[in-house]
Amino acid sequence: MANVHLPSTLGPLFPGLPRHLDVQAATVHQVIDHLEREWPGIRDRLCEPGPTLRSHIHVYVNRERAKLDTPVAEQSRVDVIAAISGG
Amino acid sequence: MPRTLLLIGTRKGAFFLESNDRKTWELRGPFCEGWPVYHLIHDPKSGAVYAAAASEWHGQAVWRSQDLGETWTHSSEGIAYDADAGRKISKVSTLAVSDGRLLVGVEAPGVFESRDEGHTWSLLSTLAGQPGSEQWDDPSNQPPGHLGISALMFDRENADRFWAIVQGVGLFETTDYAQSWTPRNRGLRADWPREHEEVGFCVHKLVRSSADGDRMYQQNHVGMHRSDDAGQTWTEITEGLPTEFGFAAATHPHDRDTFYVIPLDPGHGRTMPDGHAAVWRTRDAGSSWQRLDSGLPQRDAYVGVLREAMAVDAEDAPGLYFGTSTGQVFASKDEGDTWTQIADYLPPISSVEVAAIE
Numbered sequence: 488m489a490n491v492h493l494p495s496t497l498g499p500l501f502p503g504l505p506r507h508l509d510v511q512a513a514t515v516h517q518v519i520d521h522l523e524r525e526w527p528g529i530r531d532r533l534c535e536p537g538p539t540l541r542s543h544i545h546v547y548v549n550r551e552r553a554k555l556d557t558p559v560a561e562q563s564r565v566d567v568i569a570a571i572s573g574g
Numbered sequence: 575m576p577r578t579l580l581l582i583g584t585r586k587g588a589f590f591l592e593s594n595d596r597k598t599w600e601l602r603g604p605f606c607e608g609w610p611v612y613h614l615i616h617d618p619k620s621g622a623v624y625a626a627a628a629s630e631w632h633g634q635a636v637w638r639s640q641d642l643g644e645t646w647t648h649s650s651e652g653i654a655y656d657a658d659a660g661r662k663i664s665k666v667s668t669l670a671v672s673d674g675r676l677l678v679g680v681e682a683p684g685v686f687e688s689r690d691e692g693h694t695w696s697l698l699s700t701l702a703g704q705p706g707s708e709q710w711d712d713p714s715n716q717p718p719g720h721l722g723i724s725a726l727m728f729d730r731e732n733a734d735r736f737w738a739i740v741q742g743v744g745l746f747e748t749t750d751y752a753q754s755w756t757p758r759n760r761g762l763r764a765d766w767p768r769e770h771e772e773v774g775f776c777v778h779k780l781v782r783s784s785a786d787g788d789r790m791y792q793q794n795h796v797g798m799h800r801s802d803d804a805g806q807t808w809t810e811i812t813e814g815l816p817t818e819f820g821f822a823a824a825t826h827p828h829d830r831d832t833f834y835v836i837p838l839d840p841g842h843g844r845t846m847p848d849g850h851a852a853v854w855r856t857r858d859a860g861s862s863w864q865r866l867d868s869g870l871p872q873r874d875a876y877v878g879v880l881r882e883a884m885a886v887d888a889e890d891a892p893g894l895y896f897g898t899s900t901g902q903v904f905a906s907k908d909e910g911d912t913w914t915q916i917a918d919y920l921p922p923i924s925s926v927e928v929a930a931i932e
Contacts, residue, residue, distance in 0.1 A: 528648070528650070536657035
């Protein structure tokens with residue numbers, strides 16, 4: 488299963504959401520589908536209609552910048568980052 | 575006696591100021607996880623508090639608390655344009671609630687409604703077809719910090735009737751719950767070329783008298799204006815004010831001729847003129863104005879007040895409140911004659927609303 492790391496900004500929005508979790512998924516899109524089933528509403532916090540990733544949400548699969556259709560392998564590490572912006 | 579609750583929306587979350595006597599205030603917050611809160615309102619019927627907030631990272635949502643801030647939920651389910659339509663939502667800007675109908679105005683301009691207390695939403699109107707609508711989605715036509723629908727105001731008796739401000743375009747009224755719209759800008763001034771006769775006006779803030787539903791006032795980009803026919807026509811009442819520009823405005827709850835405004839420098843600074851803080855009051859519907867500055871800083875006070883950042887309560891001796899771009903909240907218990915600072919060091923304040931809590 489892919490090991491997913493989530494940003495600290497999401498935790499307060501979804502009670503019980505861990506910072507790290509293992510997810511069975513073949514793409515980034517499926518990772519977010521899994522999160523949405525467990526924590527309804529989280530997709531809107533990560534994606535815009537389309538869907539596409541929000542402009543300040545960056546996803547990396549094995550440290551390579553990823554999009555929603557990027558494949559995720561059994562041992563992949565998926566980092567979801569709230570990009571540094573604002574002040 | 576009911577408690578007074580001030581609902582403060584700021585660039586870094588929501589705050590409450592509560593008082594039993596309007597003298598001593600207790601601050602609670604921040605709420606909404608520090609998201610920029612554009613507008614924070616209380617629904618007297620359900621007791622719920624709603625916040626229109628938009629995070630740089632996580633997008634826009636309407637937050638809801640049923641227990642005056644102890645717990646919060648949030649949802650944007652349904653607050654989205656069709657991905658194929660090319661319109662995107664950058665923020666939720668303004669809220670209004672009446673008779674179980676909760677509305678949120680968004681940028682790009684549109685109005686979404688919820689009939690289940692903010693859990694789910696659906697698109698009510700984009701004011702499509704109104705003059706100017708062919709341009710208001712064009713980013714090159716949008717001023718900085720564009721709010722899209724910058725304000726919504728329900729009629730007190732008829733929930734099918736409400737007014738919407740499209741920022742930089744003008745005021746519109748619907749009497750059939752957004753099935754059709756009518757521009758309500760007749761008599762307003764514009765110091766720039768306009769393509770349409772009935773729109774192209776920069777309405778900053780619309781308020782309506784609680785004592786007389788036909789009496790409205792508006793702070794415009796260019797001038798203060800009064801309507802005696804519920805917005806169908808407008809008359810300018812700027813003369814006597816130090817500037818024609820400002821955002822915040824409030825009506826007296828019991829006297830239709832008394833109205834408050836906070837003039838600002840019209841340039842880029844948009845702060846109170848010459849660093850002297852003042853609220854201005856008319857008691858004769860705009861024929862004359864009085865400067866009210868007792869208790870307000872009179873030196874080096876370069877503070878701004880945004881369009882939703884002044885409120886008035888409905889007590890017999892009404893209290894006035896405003897929040898500043900530098901994080902202070904000021905209150906008056908004597909109709910503006912004297913002011914007291916009741917909070918400081920808050921983040922820049924976007925909105926101030928007041929509620930009486932039993």
